[in-house]
Structures are given as C-alpha cells and as structure tokens.
Amino acid sequence: MLIKMNPGGIAMLEKNIVSIIAAVLTPIVAFAAPAAYLEKSNIIGADNQVHIYRVPTKDVSGKVGYYDVAVTLSVTDSGMINTTSSTIVATASPTFFGNGFVPGNYKDAGGSYSCSASVAILNAGRMQTALSCYSGGGQMSATWVSGVIAGHPFELDLRNAGIDKIPGYENFSWGKIGTYNSSTWFGCMNNSEIVSAVQAGNSIQMSGYDFGNLQKCGVTLIKQ
Template identity: 30%
Template structure:
C-alpha cells in the first residue's frame, strides 16, 4: 500500500511540476521508463523522461521528501526537487569500489575476454554478479540466462550493459523488494548504465519465473569511491 502511494505521489508531483498549465495533452512524463526507489521518507527517480510540446525528450533526476504531521497523517505538499540527469551510457564499468546511496559497498574487477568484450565482476555484501559489454549474442557470457528472460527483445536493450547474478540474492538497501523469494536469485538478469562516476544497476526477474521473467524489479545508484 505504501509503495503504491509513493508511486501515485510521484506521478501527481511530476505532472504538476513539468506539464505547463496550458491544457495541452502533449507535454508529459514517462514515469514507467524511469528508475525509482523509496527509502524511509524519500522517493527518488533517475533518468525520468519528459516530452515537451515540441516532442523533445529531456531526462531528470528527481527527489520527493514526504513529511508526516503530528497526528500521523501525510503532509499533502511534499518537498520536490528536479535537476537534469547526467549522461549515462553503456560503456564498460571502471574497476574499483562503488558505494550505493543506501550505504552498501560493491567492488568491481575487470578482465578482457578473447572476443573483445570487457567482463566486470561485482562483489557485494550478499551477492555476486558479472556484466559484459557488447550485444546479447551467443558469445555473451550470460547469453543463456539473458535470452531465457527475453532481455534481448526489450526495446531499450542497447541502452544497458547486461549480465546475471552468479551467487546469492540481489539485495541492496534501496533495491530488495523480492530478496530471497527467487526473483533475484542466481541467473537473474542485471542491467547497468554508467558515466564513469555514477553507476545505475537495474534488476530484472529471474528466468525461473515464467510469468514474470525479465520484468523490471528495481534499481540502485552507486557512486565510484576509488
């Protein structure tokens, strides 16, 4: 119930902030294409796309802070901020230490594969996974897991670097709604975007779940520390 409330609040706030009061239905927010998470009294969204009245797409990082009155009810006017998103691409992940905004720390090491791909290995507190640059073809290290989840059919597949969980459960402070249930177990697809400093990881349901295979679950943002 709280999660649904947060999402509705994001939609209402975004619409009132980004859409001009002109009565035009052309400018809009595509929240379904954004990466969002909720933690305590804050809701954050990354790469939130908007379309203006000329059809131009822009991307924003947003933050909504909720407050509660003395009687326990919600303040109907949350604090809202939005700033243009940084440029994030599918280039290889730089090795080093990354800290998630929720506090978890993951270490990344890279190797160069014989087919020219760069494979990145992530070691996090409760799980491990790897990603590899390049398209999802038969020479991708996680080809079987990714195609089983039909990741290659996603319209935005080329915007991320892909891989899969190799050990444990995908479980981060800001991204763990299905931890331990199988949705984020070994073989679960992981997508990544980075600009070299900021890293956004997105988790998708495991191929083991036929009715939900490949469905977006949640995402987490990391900042490179060293």
C-alpha cells in the first residue's frame, strides 16, 4: 500500500532521522579530547624563535602523532610581543631510528643519583641524548645516539666491541661514558666505556658493557 505524505510530514521525518543519527554518532565522535604534550618534547629557544621537536599529539580517536613546531615572535617598537604577526608553523616530525628519549631530570630508584638528560636531533633521523649525573661530590657524563651502527658517530668503537653481533641491537641507543671525577658508576661504568640506553615510559634503562658486547651492569633512571 502506498502512503502519501505531505511536504511538511517529509520534512519532519527527515529531521527526526538526522536527530537519531546524530544521537548515535555523538558518543563515538566524542571519544576523547584532542591534546598536545609539550612536557614530552624537546624545546629549544634562541633570539625570537622557539623550536619544539617531536610534540606528541592525540586526536579524538586516541591516535598519537608527532609534530615539529617553530614559533617566531614579532616584537613591536615598544618592545611588546605582537601576537597578531607572530607565527606558528607545525610540520610532521620525521621518522627517527630507535626510541625517543624524554629530556628532563631523572633519579635512580634509591635517590642516590641525580641526572639531567637533554636531547638533540642529528642528521639522517638520529637522536642524540646527553646525560649528566651527580652523586655526592662526584659527577659523570654520557652520550648515546640512536640508529644502526653503519654511520653511527661511535661506529668504530661499537664494531670493535662486537655490538653489531647482539640480536636486536638497533632497538637500543648506543654511546659511551664521557668525563667523570669519581670512581665507577652504577656498578661498572667507567670512562670511555660503551653503554646502551632505552626509554620505557618515564624511565631510562641504561646498561654498561665495558669494551665488549656482554652487559655488565645497569641502572633505571626515573623521570622526576
């Protein structure tokens, strides 16, 4: 049987259908609030520019992305920040080898060692982390770089130590202990010896290898 509806009835039916669809889809669309996490990025400022590297963002569905942001501040003749002519440019971060390290202050589980980590972006998609640690009157520095051994800044040292013989070595960043003014650190780490590091959440797991490819000691540093 064919049912005829007047234009007003059709319009009301369409409106009801739209309302029903909107009611069903709204909880799905509002899954989560978009967010950015500057505290997990690397921020470098100089003159009137601020560069923010690898800012994690989250969209409404929970998907995480990474962006590099450049902020250029415009200053008026009176010295005020001109908010209308200052610029923000954001581009997708390049894909890096290895895992991303979070700059900031760290301590070991016992609180005996206080460390500071800073991160820099190198060519070919590598990331370099510099670590400075203090304990009592002693201090120590270490540097590690992400990526495969070929082209690594410490390539010769890593090959001589046989690091390339470790299955899955590329999942870690590798480097060396730098200068220090006290005895052995974290159980086995001495000047110029090889170390590996990996970021796991808010912690850095650092391991010492002497000059070989067998792990001798390790420490977990927790972000404060």
